Amino acid sequence: MKTEWVTSTVKYSGGSVMVWGCMSGSSVGNLVLIEGIMHKEQYEKILNENIKKSAKKLKLQSFLFQKDNDPKHTAESISQWFVNNRIDSLKWPAQSPDFNPIEHIWDELQRRLKPHPPKTQKQIMQHYAKGMEWHWASSNINVSQFNANRLQEVLKNHGEPTRYLFYFLC
Numbered sequence: 001m002k003t004e005w006v007t008s009t010v011k012y013s014g015g016s017v018m019v020w021g022c023m024s025g026s027s028v029g030n031l032v033l034i035e036g037i038m039h040k041e042q043y044e045k046i047l048n049e050n051i052k053k054s055a056k057k058l059k060l061q062s063f064l065f066q067k068d069n070d071p072k073h074t075a076e077s078i079s080q081w082f083v084n085n086r087i088d089s090l091k092w093p094a095q096s097p098d099f100n101p102i103e104h105i106w107d108e109l110q111r112r113l114k115p116h117p118p119k120t121q122k123q124i125m126q127h128y129a130k131g132m133e134w135h136w137a138s139s140n141i142n143v144s145q146f147n148a149n150r151l152q153e154v155l156k157n158h159g160e161p162t163r164y165l166f167y168f169l170c
Helices: 040-057 076-084 101-113 121-139 143-156 163-168
Strands: 018-023 028-034 064-066 088-090
Touching: 018 040, 018 101, 018 121, 028 040, 028 121, 040 076, 101 121
Parallel strands: 064 088
Antiparallel strands: 018 028
């Protein structure tokens, strides 16, 4: 076998990593590495430990929280958490990555990760943290324009998936 045809790999137990993150129109908040499968209890813990800290980091006096319709996000205990903490959340269609600006960031970071995959969870988190900051510093994404472009595309496609969707399913 020719060595130029061989690529070394590192195997993970399970092969996937989940990261919780948040953002505003001008910067990014905290990132949390999620170990295993996230359940509503872990999600609530992440919210407790990160929402207010992230809002402070982002210099937000008030904000509207966007969550998708994943069952752990819509659980009664989570809905009550938002009520108890006086945080309004945006009504959001299920499985709608076309409209979700953070999905664009995750996709870009995954593409950047492929050529030089990290070998440890610490390296993964460093990659995501550095990448999120890089994204805001270099791309100057305008969140409202981002969503306006996608909304036009969804309307043009009569609600069917858009070309943007395929970038997020890698």
